Amino acid sequence: MSVGKIGEFDVHSKDWKLYVERLEQYFVVNGVKTELQVPTLITIMGAESYELLVNLCTPGKPKNKTFEQISEIIEKHLQPKPSELAERYKFRQRSQTGSETISEYVAVLKRMSKTCEFGSWLEESLRDQLVCGISSETIRQRLFAESKLDFAKAYRLAVSMETAEKDAATVEGHSAKSSSAGTAECHMTAAPTWRRGKVAGERPARNASGAVRETGSRGAQGRRGGAAAAPAQRDWGDRAWRQQACCRACGGAHDTIACKFARYVCRACNKLGHLRRMCPNLMDQHRIGATGDVTSGSERESDGSEEFQIL
Template sequence: MIGQISAFDVKNGNWSAYIERVEMYFVANKIEDGVKLPTLIAVMGEDSYDLLSTLASPKKPSSLTFKEVVNLMETHLQPKPSILAERYRFRQRRQQENESIADYVADLKKLSRFCDFSTTLEDNIRDQFVCGLKSESTRQRLFAEENLCYKKAVSLAINLEAAERDAGVVDRSLIVEQVNKMQIRECKACGDTNHRWEDCVYKNFVCSLCKTTGHLRRMCTGREKTGVRGEGVMNSYGYSGRSRGWRGRWRGKRGGRSRGAGRGAGQGAPADTYWLQGAAGCEAGPVAKAAPASEVRQQEEVDYTDEEPIYQMSLAKYKPI
């Protein structure tokens, strides 16, 4: 024998679907009409047979035909519903929030079984399918189609659903990428915020202040211990102090060029070289102001031998020390 038919569940089973399986079992095993009823009684189970005996009383189930038994059980278990009520439930069906197009169509077909639409079945399913879609953009797209049949409506809706899902995946990936960029903090090696310390080109540099590897001087945590109170920043005159303890002193013309024959140029420094001097007790400020002319003349007498040169150039050419 091909296949196996289990007992029918009287409380939760669908009798029509069960009989369809039984009939396919008869076809697969070439069971003749004369033995169809005995075969059904043999496989339907004890609870189902007790119900059949009650419904057939005072007759015995064996005295009935196969078709009479099927109709008797169907009338009891699945009484024919009101067509008007079934159509009302069909018209109230809408696509749920997390329901796919395929699941929505399948349930519409199920609800239409007892609506008795006859030859207009596909037209009614198409109309309810389009009107019940949760996506307004998909509905408008289907409204624009001429001669829209049921199959074409379902096919277009499924394709649009897939396109929206793919677009959502791309949007989420872009958002995650932007969030990851926002979460990048200041690099401990150079102070920049557009990369991590692991990707920094200066992570193997030796700090000129603490002589340890892993950061530049401006990111050194030992500045307070050594008395260095900050690093300089570029301004319109060249280079000036950025924090509490340094003020940049510049030599040369106001335009930013060095004097050429000055002290720095005589020692082999580039023409655009300026010099930093630590000024104790100088005022704090984000950018130091240019010193008065009298103070600049006094600075001519200061020995800059031990100072470090800082080049006046654009930030794009700046090389940290």
Template sequence: MGDEAAPPIIIPTNYGRIDEFDDISEDWIQYTERLNHYFIANNIESMEKQRAILLSACSKKTYKLMRNLSAPQKPGEKIYISTYDDIVKLVTDHQNPKPSSIVQRCKINSRSRQPNESVSQFVAELRQIYEHCDYKATLDDMLRDRLVCGIKEDRIQRRLLAEPGLTFKKAMEVATAMEMAAKNAHDLQVQEPKQVHKVTIRNEECYRCGGSHIATDCKWKDAKCYVCDKKGHLAKKCRNKGKQNAKEKPKFKQQTQQGKVYPKQRPTKTHFVEEDSDDMEDTYTKYQLEGKKSV
């Protein structure tokens, strides 16, 4: 017997986990549904063990609620509330009282598909509301009618109305397929690049000096052109610049002073140099103005 191997130690393995119940992030019914799946996955069939897991896993707030609802007895005492199902029902009746079927039917009759809501999302919302409408055997027919009336898309609605012997299952398949086809076609569509037309901003050019302003605001509007001797523009903008390359040379008269006669002065040869600089124009205009004052 000393050679016999010791039996293997079997360590139970738990599948999944149960968190504390949080009434802010989860509904009580959903929590108990997850708890039931946990019991099935781990082969927990004993009602006493199920009750003990529930009482130990629930939050402090939930346990206090159970105590208040089961007073004067405690949740674990076997007097009136003895089983796991009794405790679950006690909290369910408090947390999720059964809504009025009339109110739920009014909600369902006014429920339509929202602009950014998919067909599957719309149907899921309908099922949730229909849960408390007590339609029972006529549930599928009511879901079909609400889907057709509330789909809010003419193309899908016309197709559903044209379908003979339409059932809720068929309506769901057709609406979902048409929605997916429209989405795929939109994704495959080649978007043509938008044509962009070049817009050239044309600056107003002053005909007096060539600057980017209107002629009435030009500082050279009173200047005298030394090409054509006309007032109101500079030489570089003169229209006669190609016809007349230089201003006529001034004639020098014989000068006399106190009866003395001086010989005529030979004018200095001057070569015309075209200059577009505003400084030259400014100097020339200043010379003109000073000449007027001396006269």
């Protein structure tokens, strides 16, 4: 049983040199004798490639030639030796593209160097083109600063710096996301503070039982320009606005749990958790008023009057 499998050769797209290299290793692994190499090649190379081989060998026949002769005949036809100057020009013009890593770029340079006939200048040519063709200016400047830089050292430094740049970009991206999330959380936590409208150091008045009272003057001040007065000036029959209001305690645009008025007792229903202007009972009356029974202005003006806070 043979080891491995060699498929047919595609004369339109495959590299004949690579195909021959694979075939030679196939002969070694499976112990194919020299006299059997040509019959094996003719058997597996495919009908189209065999027809090409017959035409190239005319008036002779492929079976009368050696494996090396057949390989050379097809190579000269499919892959004629290119101009050395032209191949070197292509090599010098090749730069790293935006989608290539340094490893991929070097692999391309090595493949192109096969037809450049650099000889003993191969290592220096690869080093020069790596440094000159690399896309990162930072890495190029670092390589310029090195003394006695050979190709192996240039390749090692370039790959390590490329990896470091990617790692730094990843860390910076995570840090930016964490900072944005922390800032947003800080704003959310601090949001109720500016809505309180209390002057620093001001202490609320207390009634006889020790509960804090919301004074009428404070309610009037909120109605004159404070943010807390906005819900009192709305039409409570407007369902869309009531759905937008987040706080069920005062009607402000924040969470109820963060609102200080959640500890106040409603003067209308004597229940804990909201101001009089957010009382569900009054909301129902206002909604009825919007359809027929008009709510009096005095009731709207008294929304901010005294409520009790449970300490």
